[in-house]
Amino acid sequence: MEFETQYISPDIKLSLFSGKCFKTEVMFEHHILVWFISGETKIIQAEASYIFNAGDIFLIPRNQLATVINYPKDGQPHKAVAMHLTTEKLKEFYSRHKAVGKVQPLQKVYRFTRHPLLESCLASLIPYFDLGESLPADLAHIKIEEAISILRAIDKSVDGLLANFAEPGKINLADFMEHHYMFNMTLDRFGYLTGRSLATFRRDFKKVYNTTPQKWLTEKRLKLAHYQIAENKRKPNDVYLEAGFENLSHFSYAFKNLFGYPPNGLLQK
Template sequence: MSIYWTASEEIMLPCIQDKYLKLDLLSGDHSFGHLISGEVKVIIADQTYILKPGDTWFCPRNQLATFIKYSKDGQPYKSITISLREERLKAYYTRHEPVLTPCQGHGIRSYGTHPLLESFFGSLLPYFELEEGIPPAIVSVKLEEAITILRTLDNTIDRCLANFSLPGKIDLVDFMEKNFMFNMPLLKFAYFTGRSLTTFKTDFKKAFAVSPQRWLTQKRLELAHYQLSEKARKPADIYLEAGFENLSHFSFAFKKHFGYSPTEVVGS
């Protein structure tokens, strides 16, 4: 399952009862969230983060990230997630001068327990009991508060929040080698490498001498095989991280490619 943040809700309280759920966040908006219960594994290229109850995170726009969300200790995954959209940020920065510190790079940011965060996210919970949802005027006030709190706690955040540029053309091979496990349409891969879909396919064929779909499947299966054989992990624990949507499809593709099932790999 993937989230593209196209819904009208800017403040959400998802509660997932399943054992786990994978979300590929492919967003043109920043997300700011607070984990209430459960656990989240966040995978960004070669980095992995574990978020626990009480943790607060910020994920910048145009950042590929896989969120694998689990129930934990008998409690379902539950969090408050806020989408900080470009139009709101542009309006905010017409009234507030950004402090543009040196670039801190991409990647998720996490924040420890702080009274401002506890007070802010705690104040949102009662609104979810309203059948009609949070009134638009209050949404505007709360989003302004969220931006102000982020700027108070993180003096480098303006470089990220006040940057409204589109992704530029980047090295395709390097990007694909780092991000092949993200299960998203080719159009999104093209966008994040600064290309049209047609140019992306042409450049990809020149670089890899194979179609994107075939290359992506092979890379994901190789990653899965490594995790099974070298890390002694179980198929059910790695198929999501390798870029597959469900275990049965992963098992079918794995056996078709290697000639034996994932459970037959030595070490798994």
């Protein structure tokens, strides 16, 4: 089996991937704290991209579009422990602890590379995975609260993210789409993140761009890939995933259909 997930509680899991490459477009419902054990992960957001390796610890905010590409590395599978910091648990935590600083929807991925306190907290979960046993509910609650407390101790700005419980409101559609078109998400998701129902999203999109979302998204992604290949001399095989396509053959077909020549043709010019 190339991909395996083991849960020791509903909010704590160990993922293992041994294939060549696993790519997914995500918008997490809850914040996720990840401890990277082996392999490599590339996370691409609208304004930044990140590469994580063995030993790295990072926090991915909820309700943020991201492309996640996982690879094995150095003969080791992609292996990571993930802890979901749910809104329910955070609300309960902050009912007892006052948030420090301004509470606002911060969008960055927080990096806590090889921090000994966090690593110790997450490493203490490994025996339960090794034994294949569930973590008692009260102990799982304690470990999640321990992780939250450590995050707050080592990064004073993290309350701005963790204590913010607002849902996405209606925002400027054009601004959002210009920054997030490369994410291969459903139109429902795009609508949700812009504060719209699917029907309202389609209607507003037509007013702004005078075309359908599907056609506009495909052309924008292909033009992004064209730029990466032509100007940055990247190979099509290294570009198509980041440009929002699921497989190389579909990307190559759509590319040739729009530009009149295959993506490899750019490398020969």
